[in-house]
Amino acid sequence: MRFLPCIFASLIVFSQFSSAYDRITGETFASRSEVIATNGMVATSQPLATQVGLDILKQGGNAIDAAIAANAMLGLVEPTGNGIGGDLFAIVWDAKTKQLYGLNASGRSPQSLTLEYFKQNDMEKIPSHGPLPVSVPGAVDGWFELHGKFGSLPMTEILSPTIDYAKKGFPVSELIAWYMNRSAPILSKYEGFAETYMPYGATPKKGEVFVNQNLAVTLEKIATGGRDAFYKGDIARTIAAYMKEQGGFLSYEDLASHTSTWVEPVSSNYRGYDVWELPPNSQGIAALQILNMLEQFDIEGMGFGSAEYIHTFVEAKKLAFEDRAKYYADPAFNDIPTDWLISKEYARQRLKLLDQQRASKRIDAGLNEGDTIYLTTADKEGNMVSLIQSNYRGMGSGMTPTGLGFILQDRGELFSLQEGHFNLYAPGKRPFHTIIPAFVTKNGKPWLSFGVMGGGTQPQMHAQIIINLIDFGMNLQEAGDAPRILHSGSSQPTGTSMTDGGYVSLESGFSAKTRRELVQKGHVLRDVSGSYGGYQAILRDPKTGVYFGASESRKDGQASGY
Incomplete structure (x- = not known):
């Protein structure tokens, strides 16, 4: 027993000089332990979004409600990867039927934009930014498809946390501030971008409280008016008018006719x-x-x-x-x-x-x-959601419709202009994703x-x-x-x-x-x-x-x- 103090002293000295990679359990490269719980779990790429999803579960919502809420929040706090101007895919495990369900909520190319347009303008590929790569944003319809099939809480309650954060603001993380600043030189030339994401002349810095009142209003319309508020109402008309002004082809009819696919x-x-x-x-x-x-x-x-x-x-x-x-x-x-x-x-x-x-x-x-966001949720009933949502190229095309608070995606860039290719551009077609x-x-x-x-x-x-x-x-x-x-x-x-x-x-x-x-x-x-x-x-x-x-x-x- 007399040797124990020496042993303990040695351990204390060793711990003071040991590597940060030394762990009591697990592999040396592991950054942390797993999170373990019984009633529910939410994992997202941003802590505020994770907390919003978890709050929805605690309020009685299920995994599907939590996934929609977390995705909406990510569109606000991580606009560098996603938003309601983008597309969505999801896999849902339904505990009641004990089955997996897949949802393809990706949008299609504009009906009025033809392959001949690219040929006439001697284009060998579709541009990465601007009006030409914009396809119909499918995320909002994806939310309502998921909610209609599996949801429990009303959409007004599900979207409420993000609306509140958009109005009052949130502190921007170091990573998101870096990505926004990186995007600004490319996207700020497009009308609406600076108004939304550079309100004081620059993108927000780490820790700066960022407010997006326009997105709050847009989400309020969606929460109360449903998916048609986005695809057939004033939001759709604003998108169509903006795209026309920018020389684009996405129309009101393209938005109004959009459908997701199970x-x-x-x-x-x-x-x-x-x-x-x-x-x-x-x-x-x-x-x-x-x-x-x-x-x-x-x-x-x-x-x-x-x-x-x-x-x-x-x-x-x-x-x-x-x-x-x-x-x-x-x-x-x-x-x-x-x-x-x-x-x-x-x-x-x-x-x-x-x-x-x-x-x-x-x-x-x-x-x-x-870049993209991925999130997953699970609830006490055993429902689980695997959901991914994106604008593509980080913040998307740069097309920022007037007063709506979000950017439209540029997924159309991934179409081929090579004759005979499976992914050859065509009107009303979904691009490779x-x-x-x-x-x-x-x-x-x-x-x-x-x-x-x-x-x-x-x-x-x-x-x-x-x-x-x-x-x-x-x-x-x-x-x-x-x-x-x-x-x-x-x-x-x-x-x-x-x-x-x-x-x-x-x-x-x-x-x-x-x-x-x-x-x-x-x-x-x-x-x-x-x-x-x-x-x-x-x-x-x-x-x-x-x-x-x-x-x-x-x-x-x-x-x-x-």
């Missing part, structure tokens, strides 16, 4: 777990294609962080993204072989092209740009609702999260905090190919030895900052019903439960 989620089994994504026009099935190929390898035996694993992952990604560039588009205009693309047999065929020793050079890679929600079931029961926002990054990160959880045995927070692999290329999902193999970016945490071995295999390594996505997840213990929440340490994310 779709069947599609899945592939990965080592006993059914991973669910939404079918095209989104890119979700790319994650399933990657997982189908990687299931043929002993990933666990390769080890996390090994050059063998990273090489195999990157090469499988390249193969999946070839199909992404060629086939993923609006199914109303194309016969897309989705079932074949996500089949195990097709995966085995594709693997014949994978060289385990050398990096391939011929690929059709995607565009890793744009990067945003994807995900869900996992096991033995027919809900297990995981998750997503990772960020353009072409998303399918790659979906696959990595699943692999981290299942193959490498990480917990929910560790799976999101683990250093990530990103393969990028210069081509877009418009049919444009490349032949140099692209490049691989690795977050800090991978060893110098691994990096050297990848170079020896022919990979080009390049450092990239801030392009590794934004993760949120809720896992449900199938035996106890206890929820585990995790959120993104790379951004402002917060998971919270009660």
